[in-house]
Amino acid sequence: MKEKDNLVxxxxxxxxxxxxxxxxxxxNIFLYTISVCLYNIFVAxxxxxxxxxxxxxxxxxxxxxxxFKYTLLTIITVxxxxxLLGLAVSDVVSILLNLNDILIVFVFMGLTIIIEPFIKLLxxxxxxxxxxxxFEKIIYLYNIVDNVMLLVIALLVFRVFxxxxxxxxxxxxxxxxxxxxxxxxxxxxxxxxxxxxxSIQENVNYKKEIKNxxxxxSYQSMIVIVKNSYxxxxxxxxxxxxxxxxxxxxxxxxxxxxxxxxxxxxxxxYILYIVKNMNNELPRELSLTNRIYNNFKIMLSLAIxxxxxxxxxxxxxxxxxxxxxYLVMLNFMAIFSLLYDITYKxxxxxxxxxxxxxxxLIVKIVTEVPLINAFYRMGYNLIYGxxxxxxxxxLLSILINYIFIKKKEKTKENYFTKLLDIFYxxxxxxxxLIIIQFIIPIKTDNYFIALGLFVxxxxxxxxxxxxxxxxxxxxxxxxxxxxxxxxxxxxxxxxQLLYHILKGKWELMLYQ
Numbered sequence: 001m002k003e004k005d006n007l008v009x010x011x012x013x014x015x016x017x018x019x020x021x022x023x024x025x026x027x028n029i030f031l032y033t034i035s036v037c038l039y040n041i042f043v044a045x046x047x048x049x050x051x052x053x054x055x056x057x058x059x060x061x062x063x064x065x066x067x068f069k070y071t072l073l074t075i076i077t078v079x080x081x082x083x084l085l086g087l088a089v090s091d092v093v094s095i096l097l098n099l100n101d102i103l104i105v106f107v108f109m110g111l112t113i114i115i116e117p118f119i120k121l122l123x124x125x126x127x128x129x130x131x132x133x134x135f136e137k138i139i140y141l142y143n144i145v146d147n148v149m150l151l152v153i154a155l156l157v158f159r160v161f162x163x164x165x166x167x168x169x170x171x172x173x174x175x176x177x178x179x180x181x182x183x184x185x186x187x188x189x190x191x192x193x194x195x196x197x198x199s200i201q202e203n204v205n206y207k208k209e210i211k212n213x214x215x216x217x218s219y220q221s222m223i224v225i226v227k228n229s230y231x232x233x234x235x236x237x238x239x240x241x242x243x244x245x246x247x248x249x250x251x252x253x254x255x256x257x258x259x260x261x262x263x264x265x266x267x268x269x270y271i272l273y274i275v276k277n278m279n280n281e282l283p284r285e286l287s288l289t290n291r292i293y294n295n296f297k298i299m300l301s302l303a304i305x306x307x308x309x310x311x312x313x314x315x316x317x318x319x320x321x322x323x324x325x326y327l328v329m330l331n332f333m334a335i336f337s338l339l340y341d342i343t344y345k346x347x348x349x350x351x352x353x354x355x356x357x358x359x360x361l362i363v364k365i366v367t368e369v370p371l372i373n374a375f376y377r378m379g380y381n382l383i384y385g386x387x388x389x390x391x392x393x394x395l396l397s398i399l400i401n402y403i404f405i406k407k408k409e410k411t412k413e414n415y416f417t418k419l420l421d422i423f424y425x426x427x428x429x430x431x432x433l434i435i436i437q438f439i440i441p442i443k444t445d446n447y448f449i450a451l452g453l454f455v456x457x458x459x460x461x462x463x464x465x466x467x468x469x470x471x472x473x474x475x476x477x478x479x480x481x482x483x484x485x486x487x488x489x490x491x492x493x494x495x496q497l498l499y500h501i502l503k504g505k506w507e508l509m510l511y512q
Contacts, residue, residue: 007277009143014270016147017263018317023154030254031102031169033262035109037232038089042082044224046075046117048217054209055128063204068125070206071213075117083110097239101166108173115180126187135187142183149175219353223344226357227337230364230390231261237368238386246376256383259323260330267317267327268334271306275299275338288346288405292339297422299338303331304426305461308433311442312457315450329387336394343401356400364393429464436460 051071058064090106093099123138153175157168235257242248275298306313310324310331347353371385371392436457444450 007273009140010270010273012144012147014266016150017266019151020154021263021318023151024158027158027165028251028254028258029165029169029262030258031099031105031166032172033258034093034232034235035102035105035169037228037235037261038086038106039109039113041225041228041232042079042086042113043116044228045078045082045221046120047221047224048219049075049117049121049213049221051121051124051213052128054213055124058204061129064125064128066206067204067209068121071210072118072121074210074214075121076114079110079114079117082113083107086110086113093236096236097243101164104170105166108170112173112176115176119180119183122184122187126191130191138183138187141186142179145182146175146179149178219350222357223341223353226361227340229361230393231265233365233368234386234390235261238372238383241369241372242382246382248382256326259318260326260383260387263318264323264326264330268330268337271302272299272334272338272341275302276341289409291346292342292402292405293418293422295338295342296335297425299335300422300426301429301461301465303335304430305433305458307331308430308437309442309454309457311444312450312454315444315447316454319447321444321450325381326383329384333387333391333394336391336398339398340394343398343405347401347404349404352400352404356397359400360393360397362393363396364389367392429461432464433457433461 049071051068054067055064058067086106086109087103090102094102119139119142123135126135126138127133150172153171157163157171163171239253239257242253243250275295278298307328310327311321314324314327315321344353368386368389371389372382373385375385375388376382440453440456442453442457
């Protein structure tokens with residue numbers, strides 16, 4: 001699928017989720033959150049699978065048909081195993097979280113696992129046998145139909161019919177089944193079978209070929225699986241602790257976790273996708289380390305911008321500014337999520353990849369409970385501890401990957417100075433936006449005012465970032481000015497501290 005089509009699909013997915021939020025209304029779709037997060041883990045296992053290179057080895061239509069058929073049968077077998085695993089997970093989750101009647105949700109979810117890899121393989125197969133790239137659009141069309149069908153079904157089950165929640169959530173997965181059926185039917189009618197002129201059949205070891213398809217670059221899927229596992233672990237552990245240890249109300253836990261791991265994570269992933277595409281335009285000769293720093297610089301700026309306007313963002317998108325604090329936390333987690341993706345994308349050392357993935361996941365699991373407890377004792381929202389545990393896990397994986405990258409590149413550039421420059425520039429950006437708040441206060445009482453303020457703040461932020469890129473000298477001066485101000489503040493603070501210490505000693509002497 002072309003990048004332009006991919007952007008359209010990603011944007012459509014976000015709008016679909018936001019509309020779904022309003023369709024559902026006050027009803028809680030936590031069951032959909034825990035099932036779709038598990039669905040994302042299972043589907044990620046097929047991310048690396050592709051038939052294109054294998055098809056190019058053959059010139060006979062029968063070989064190509066057989067390879068497609070056997071690969072599809074293998075994928076179906078693996079999907080059935082995932083379905084059974086999903087049912088086992090549903091039993092464990094229902095016991096741990098005291099949720100009833102969730103089996104049907106996981107059954108429908110399991111039935112849809114095969115659909116995305118099937119659509120992808122079908123597109124590659126049709127491109128080969130028709131020698132026509134127009135079939136690349138198959139994934140694009142599937143995603144459009146899936147989003148439309150999801151909204152139609154959601155309207156029916158949540159607004160028209162009074163259906164029990166577990167059944168209503170289960171029916172949401174029908175959008176994928178119906179979309180796959182319609183797209184397959186369409187491909188059947190437009191498939192041109194007259195162009196299948198190939199030579200004599202070859203002897204092929206299909207078992208070996210399928211094994212190569214399933215195992216080649218499998219680490220790419222594992223990276224996504226582990227990352228999605230962070231979210232699933234967060235949902236289960238956070239729900240369990242908040243419910244059993246701290247006595248949070250079930251509806252509040254489910255509402256907050258649904259926002260964070262269904263709506264919030266998807267918004268953050270969309271921003272990450274935009275940033276990755278922006279940095280694809282960087283010169284190819286730029287070193288990987290420099291790419292990492294450029295991505296970090298952009299993502300840090302966006303995290304600051306969207307954190308400051310998070311009340312406006314939540315008001316505009318969800319008409320509920322109360323969720324803004326979660327969006328702030330997710331904005332900064334997105335920085336580490338982006339660096340996680342970039343470092344893994346450019347490492348081909350399989351053993352290192354699995355090692356860093358394992359250590360990162362262990363840190364996430366080990367620190368989850370202590371951090372949640374620590375934030376409770378400090379009087380903060382317990383979800384902060386959950387998100388911070390994810391950040392620590394991602395950070396460890398990033399550091400392991402970064403050390404390997406630095407050794408491989410053997411660059412002598414002073415990246416510490418570059419890192420300081422990034423922090424200085426973004427601190428200045430943060431200060432400017434905070435000052436602007438005193439001039440144009442952020443208000444979320446009225447939706448249209450919030451929308452106007454959102455546009456104004458984003459426009460100002462874009463202007464500042466463009467000025468920063470074009471007028472580096474101005475920001476260099478600002479950096480030293482900022483350092484001077486910090487030094488002056490520190491001097492004043494030390495003077496005040498010394499004054500209070502001496503005053504305390506003098507008062508103690510008088511008291512004695």
